[in-house]
Amino acid sequence: MAAKNTQVLMKQHPKGGVTEQDFEIVEREIPKPGPDQVLVRNIYLSLDPYMRGRMDPVRSYAAHLHPGDLMIGGTVGEVIESNVPSLPKGTYVNGMLGWQEYGVAKANELRVLDPKVAPISTALGVLGMPGCTAHYGLMEIGQPKPGETVVVSAASGAVGSVVGQIAKIKGCRVVGIAGGKAKCDYVVTELGFDACIDYKAGDMHAAFKAATPERVDVYFENVGGEIMEMVFGRLNSFARVAICGLIAQYNGQPYPFTGMRHVLVNRAKVQGFIISEHMSYWPGAITEMGGWIKEGKLKYREDIADGLRNAPQAFIGLLSGRNFGKQLVRIGPEKL
Numbered sequence: 001m002a003a004k005n006t007q008v009l010m011k012q013h014p015k016g017g018v019t020e021q022d023f024e025i026v027e028r029e030i031p032k033p034g035p036d037q038v039l040v041r042n043i044y045l046s047l048d049p050y051m052r053g054r055m056d057p058v059r060s061y062a063a064h065l066h067p068g069d070l071m072i073g074g075t076v077g078e079v080i081e082s083n084v085p086s087l088p089k090g091t092y093v094n095g096m097l098g099w100q101e102y103g104v105a106k107a108n109e110l111r112v113l114d115p116k117v118a119p120i121s122t123a124l125g126v127l128g129m130p131g132c133t134a135h136y137g138l139m140e141i142g143q144p145k146p147g148e149t150v151v152v153s154a155a156s157g158a159v160g161s162v163v164g165q166i167a168k169i170k171g172c173r174v175v176g177i178a179g180g181k182a183k184c185d186y187v188v189t190e191l192g193f194d195a196c197i198d199y200k201a202g203d204m205h206a207a208f209k210a211a212t213p214e215r216v217d218v219y220f221e222n223v224g225g226e227i228m229e230m231v232f233g234r235l236n237s238f239a240r241v242a243i244c245g246l247i248a249q250y251n252g253q254p255y256p257f258t259g260m261r262h263v264l265v266n267r268a269k270v271q272g273f274i275i276s277e278h279m280s281y282w283p284g285a286i287t288e289m290g291g292w293i294k295e296g297k298l299k300y301r302e303d304i305a306d307g308l309r310n311a312p313q314a315f316i317g318l319l320s321g322r323n324f325g326k327q328l329v330r331i332g333p334e335k336l
């Protein structure tokens, strides 16, 4: 075991775009597990857009970080010391242990993983929070029907890629929106979407209109800004819009949205949601998606940065689209 616990702290609240100066890397003592706790060696850290919101000192659905706090984050790791009989040494677990090499937790704060069922990293992606977000937002809010047109932004990402593939399984026409040719090619060729609009390629409005001849019945929103404005302009009567994320605006960029007129005239339903408020939904969704992965109907892609010290840089990249697939950080080897 290493003598110290490397941690990444939020040094200061970002001013606009996140920079590496907003983080501090420190070495602390490895924590000791209490009587009802285990010590976990973290193997993978999940990097997610919601972390950007936690770095701002504003009111939101969850408490924000203060300077000097450990960066929060989902992790997958191995129990290396245990005071909990149901979690012996060697158990793989998923928890929220943050940007650090080692963490302690109680049994009810951890999900036990079976590496024989799926690679443990998937507990942070397709078979974890992003996958459940996609499943819940599409099925519960979008309520897609066969033959309808479903549109999803950030289509090659952790959430968007799953949204589009589930919509295909449900018999819909699926149009993705993503940044760059490589991501769009992947979404159509590998994931089976019907079309993908490269919003960086030029006239996205004309391309989007051509790709949605029957307009849009379900919109799964991940980015906001100009893309959201464009899609609202093509909503069908009684369309459903799941507001999942607005990543284009997380660094404080304002956008003068004028799309509410389309909600009114189309009698559309628009609903935001936060997946951590729907924990009872997760087990069923994970079971169903695990089955689809085994059947080859649901594919996933991971983008893995190496080493905890590279987490700040990878996080900055995630916020500007440098990631291609679910962004993870490998903190240590799966087996020592």
Ligand code: NDP
Pocket: 048, 049, 050, 129, 130, 133, 154, 155, 156, 157, 158, 159, 160, 177, 178, 179, 180, 183, 222, 223, 227, 243, 244, 245, 246, 247, 248, 249, 273, 274, 275, 276, 318, 319, 320, 321, 322, 323, 324, 325, 326, 327
């Ligand atoms: P992704 O894996 O999709 O990565 C983020 C992607 O966002 C980037 O790869 C990039 O893709 C796109 N992006 C970044 N900046 C911009 C921009 N300015 N304009 C357009 N696209 C941009 O992340 P996730 O799948 O983890 O998250 C997707 C969304 O879902 C986020 O908004 C996130 O906050 C939200 N979310 C919400 C949850 C909830 O409970 N409501 C839970 C989980 C996620 P590209 O290169 O294609 O532009």
